[in-house]
Amino acid sequence: MVSRLSISCMKAWSFFACSLLFIYGMLLLGVCLWIQLDPRRRVALDYVSYHEDDPLLKTAVTMLTACSAVSILVVILGCFASCKNALCIIGFNSFLLVLAMTATMVATFLAIAFFDKVANGMDGYLYDLVHRRYGREQWATNLVDTVQFYHKCCGSNSSRDYLFSYWQITHSPGMVHYVPISCCTQRQNTYPPYNLHPIDERCQEFPYDKQLPSAIHAQGCQQKVTGWIIENCWLIAALAFTASLLYAFALIAEVKLFRRLFNAPTMHETYATQFATK
Numbered sequence: 615m616v617s618r619l620s621i622s623c624m625k626a627w628s629f630f631a632c633s634l635l636f637i638y639g640m641l642l643l644g645v646c647l648w649i650q651l652d653p654r655r656r657v658a659l660d661y662v663s664y665h666e667d668d669p670l671l672k673t674a675v676t677m678l679t680a681c682s683a684v685s686i687l688v689v690i691l692g693c694f695a696s697c698k699n700a701l702c703i704i705g706f707n708s709f710l711l712v713l714a715m716t717a718t719m720v721a722t723f724l725a726i727a728f729f730d731k732v733a734n735g736m737d738g739y740l741y742d743l744v745h746r747r748y749g750r751e752q753w754a755t756n757l758v759d760t761v762q763f764y765h766k767c768c769g770s771n772s773s774r775d776y777l778f779s780y781w782q783i784t785h786s787p788g789m790v791h792y793v794p795i796s797c798c799t800q801r802q803n804t805y806p807p808y809n810l811h812p813i814d815e816r817c818q819e820f821p822y823d824k825q826l827p828s829a830i831h832a833q834g835c836q837q838k839v840t841g842w843i844i845e846n847c848w849l850i851a852a853l854a855f856t857a858s859l860l861y862a863f864a865l866i867a868e869v870k871l872f873r874r875l876f877n878a879p880t881m882h883e884t885y886a887t888q889f890a891t892k
Contacts, residue, residue, distance in 0.1 A: 624871040625696045631864035632692045638860055639685025642853060646679040653805075654764050655846065670728035671843075674721040674850050681721075681857060684714045692868065699875055708868045715861035721854040729847035732840060740836050741770040748794070749781030759796040759807035765842070767835035768797035774822050775834070791818040797830055 649655045688710050695703035747754040762768055769775030773793050776782050785791060798812035814829040825832050 621871075621874045624867065624874050627867045628692060628696045628864075628871050631860075631867040632689045632696075634860055635685045635692075635864055636689040638857065639682045639689070642678060642685070642857060643682035645849075645853060646675055646682060649675055649846065649850070650679075653760065670724045670731070671847065671850065674724040674728070674854065677717050677721045677724075678850065678854055678857070681714045681717050684710055685857075688714070688864070692864070696871065701872060701875055704868055704872045704875070708865060708872065711861050711865040711868060715858050715865065718854045718858040718861060722851050722858065725847050725851035725854060729844055729851070732843050732847065740839065741775060744770050744775045745779045748776075748779065749785055756807040759794065759810070761835055761839055762794070762796040762831070763800065763804075763806040763810070765835055765838045766831045767833050767838050768793055768831050769834050770836045771834040773797055773825065773830065773832045773834075777822070789819060792820060792822060792825075793818055793830060797832075799829055799831065 688707055691703055691707045691710075694700070695707060743754050743758055748758050749755055776793050781794065782791065795810050795812055795818060796806060798810075798814065798817035801811045801813060804811045812829075814826075817829045820826065820830060822832075
C-alpha cells in the first residue's frame with residue numbers, strides 16, 4: 615500500500631513537471647521564432663556576421679529552438695510512460711532531459727559570451743562596417759541599411775562616419791552623396807534593405823553641417839544597437855537558464871519515478887514471471 619502511494623505521488627510530480635515543460639516549451643518556441651522572424655529582433659542575430667567564425671548568439675537561439683521541440687517530445691513520452699509504467703521509455707526520457715539540460719546550459723554560456731564581445735568591441739566592428747565594408751560587401755550593406763532603418767540612426771558614432779568612406783568615394787559620381795539613403799527619414803510604405811523611399815529625395819546631398827533632423831537621422835547607431843543587442847543577449851540567457859532549471863526538476867522527477875517503479879514488488883514479480891516463461 616505504501617509503495618503504491620509512493621508511486622502515485624511520484625507520478626503526480628512527473629505529470630506536474632510535464633505540464634511545466636509543455637507550457638514553457640511552447641513559450642520558448644514562440645519566443646525563438648519571434649526572435650528569428652521579426653526584422654527588428656533579427657538584426658541582433660545578423661550581427662554575428664561580425665564574427666563569421668564565432669556565431670555565438672545565433673547558435674544559442676538555434677539550440678533553444680531545438681530544445682523547445684525536445685520539450686514537447688519529452689512531455690508526450692513522459693505522460694505515456696507514467697500511465698503505462700514503461701521503464702524503458704522513462705529511462706529514454708531521462709536521457710533526453712540530460713541532453714536538453716546540457717544544451718540549455720551551453721546556450722546560456724554562449725549568450726553571455728556574446729554579450730561580453732558586444733560590450734567590449736561593438737564600436738570598432740560597426741565603424742569598420744560603415745567606413746570600409748559598406749558598399750563593398752553585399753551582406754554588410756544590407757545589414758547596415760537594416761540597422762539604420764529600424765533604429766533611425768546613421769553611421770557608428772554619427773553620420774560623419776561616411777566621410778571619405780569606401781561607399782562615398784565609389785558611389786558619388788558627379789554629385790557628392792554624404793549619407794546612404796537608409797539614413798534618410800522614410801515614407802510609411804518602405805522596408806529595408808531594398809525598398810527605401812525617403813521623404814526628401816535629395817536628402818543624401820545635404821552636407822553634414824546642414825542636415826535637417828526632419829530629413830536625416832544624424833545620430834550614430836553604436837549606442838542604440840549595442841543596447842538592443844545586449845537586451846537580446848540577456849533575454850536569451852534568461853530563457854536558457856530557466857529552461858535548464860525546469861529540465862533539472864523534470865529529470866529528478868523522472869529518475870525518482872524510475873527508481874520507485876523498478877523497486878516496486880509488482881514490478882519484480884512481472885520480471886520474474888517473464889524470465890520464468892522464457
